[in-house]
Amino acid sequence: MIVLTQLIYVYPGKEQAFEEFEAIVLPLLPQYGGELLFRIRPEAATFIAGSREMPYEIHLVSFDTKAGLAGYSNDELRQRFLHLKNESVRSSILVEGTLA
Numbered sequence: 001m002i003v004l005t006q007l008i009y010v011y012p013g014k015e016q017a018f019e020e021f022e023a024i025v026l027p028l029l030p031q032y033g034g035e036l037l038f039r040i041r042p043e044a045a046t047f048i049a050g051s052r053e054m055p056y057e058i059h060l061v062s063f064d065t066k067a068g069l070a071g072y073s074n075d076e077l078r079q080r081f082l083h084l085k086n087e088s089v090r091s092s093i094l095v096e097g098t099l100a
Contacts, residue, residue, distance in 0.1 A: 002063045003037075007055040007093040014088035015056070021084035024077065032072040033064035055093075062099060 010018045026036055038060040047054045063069040072078065 001099045002066060002069055003097045003099045004059070004061045004063075004069075005095040005097070006059045006061070008057045008059065008089060009053070009091045010056040010088050011090045017084045018056070018088035021081055021088065024081045024084075025075075028072060028075050028078060029061065032075070033068035034072055035062050036060075037062055 008018075026039075028034075029036055036059065038058070040058040040060075041056065042054050042058060044054070063072070
């Protein structure tokens with residue numbers, strides 16, 4: 001099992017485009033053996049310390065296989081709406097791991 005942690009930084013004022021993208025693509029996860037384990041929107045009161053700014057959202061997603069992740073990444077519907085992600089996400093940090 002593959003687990004991805006993504007810290008997502010959104011351009012100010014582009015939150016709506018990001019939300020639209022998420023509403024389209026997150027329901028696709030199960031088709032590819034994926035599961036949204038956590039979707040967290042941190043707040044200043046819960047941000048204890050760090051050398052980087054607080055992300056807009058933190059996602060923890062799992063996939064049964066790398067092929068499932070590749071299928072999700074290349075999904076036709078996801079690709080059609082990738083422009084929403086590109087216009088709204090300023091940067092992201094992606095960490096890949098495994099779940100024992």
